[in-house]
Amino acid sequence: MSGLINQAKAQLWEIVNELSYAKCGNDKPNLEIALYEYGNDRISSESGFIRKVLHFSTDLDEISERLFSLTTNGGSEYCGKVIQTSINELEWGKNKGDLKMIFIAGNEPFTQGNVFYKDAITNAKENDVVVNTIFCGDYRTGVSGMWQDGATHGNGDYMTINHNKKIVHVVTPYDDEIIILNKRLNKTYVYYGNKGASKFASQYTQDMNAETLDEVVVVKRAVSKSSRLYNNKNWDLVDAEKEADFNYNKIKKTQLPKELQGKSTSEIKKYVKSKSEERAKIQKEIKELDKKRRVFVTKKQQEKTNKDELNSVMINAIKKQAKKKSYTW
Structure with a gap:
């Protein structure tokens, strides 16, 4: 999963840039990002191998710093547990106009752990939070591992990426x-x-x-x-x-x-x-x-495809779901 972290580091700023162009009517929305790591055996088993890396923050440098601090050490991925933990610990707010989203990524079955993923996602929906799933692997394996079902239940998008793909950046004259x-x-x-x-x-x-x-x-x-x-x-x-x-x-x-x-x-x-x-x-x-x-x-x-890269799938999902809240680009 180190490839996923590397993609997140590399694509953070492109995602931020795309979101900076968003509007909601005459308003320009703010951006807050929280970060959790899970499925890392170095984290205490008592917490479900889950750690809150960063509470909701608008500090983009701090978000970058925390991303660069992450390392992997493969283990069980308790998807239901980390979703439930984020709903309980974070201050999601009550504004109906806010676009509140979870993006959860992994490569183990979505069903692991003692918190049933559908229960956790139901709690997320009660807080008007959309749950999107990103499976790091091929589409069919993610479907059989219930990642698609998680997204469907969470009113979100199911996505797959090649997390080991080397990002090829476009160099420009500017x-x-x-x-x-x-x-x-x-x-x-x-x-x-x-x-x-x-x-x-x-x-x-x-x-x-x-x-x-x-x-x-x-x-x-x-x-x-x-x-x-x-x-x-x-x-x-x-x-x-x-x-x-x-x-x-x-x-x-x-x-x-x-x-x-x-x-x-x-x-x-x-x-x-x-x-x-x-x-x-x-x-x-x-x-x-x-x-x-x-x-x-x-x-x-237009000459290449980046459909299986993290920033591409996330931006597409964000824009699709943002339209339901009257956000435009």
């Missing part, structure tokens, strides 16, 4: 320029707070993690960083000051970058304003290049 802009974009972040410096460092680390996979993954991540979904108001002054309740008087200057620690509040505001303007300009350039890049990629993808 990639190098986007990578350069990404480096400039990083310099517009102004950290604050007790976690600011570490979060700023993590941003760079996730850039490097993306680079270990492929330069094109860096490009996709840069596009995500230019989207509205990449918001770091909890540690970045440029994003934070846009919030109505933000107050410069509450920040500790000792937790700012060294070049700002001796500055007055008005000087800090002026500095942040200049960084905000610089960021907006860079993000605009990235978005314009990405439009050209997407046209190029679309033409190239």
Whole structure:
């Protein structure tokens, strides 16, 4: 299953980018992602070999960090148990307009464990949560293993992927320029707070993690960083000051970058304003290049098939189910 994790690492930013284009009427929805691992013998058997890796989060760097921390050590996959656990532990909210989805992937029979999968999925549906299943293997084996039945019962989609397939990324003439802009974009972040410096460092680390996979993954991540979904108001002054309740008087200057620690509040505001303007300009350039890049990629993808890759099946399922909630692209 390490191939599945590698696909998730490689395709995270492409999925985020596609979701950033979604609308619901005049509103642009936010994105929250939670992450569980299961079927890993290193996890306690008392928990059903299940571990919550991340609660619902809008922090895309943290999501990337947690994905890169995952390893596999094959074991029993208690699908019903992990679905039930996620329903019990996560705060799913009560808004009827929210699109709430579970994507569960594996390669063992869906029926394993002492929690009957249909009972768990019934509880999910009572919380307006759609359950989608992704079997890592051939279609018929997944059907006989009840993965299709799980999706049918969960009002979701049954999908199969080749989790060992090497992802072939489409290189475009615009990639190098986007990578350069990404480096400039990083310099517009102004950290604050007790976690600011570490979060700023993590941003760079996730850039490097993306680079270990492929330069094109860096490009996709840069596009995500230019989207509205990449918001770091909890540690970045440029994003934070846009919030109505933000107050410069509450920040500790000792937790700012060294070049700002001796500055007055008005000087800090002026500095942040200049960084905000610089960021907006860079993000605009990235978005314009990405439009050209997407046209190029679309033409190239017509020449090959990626129907058995994680991002392809997930995006198709999300768009199909989002239409029922009046989401458009």
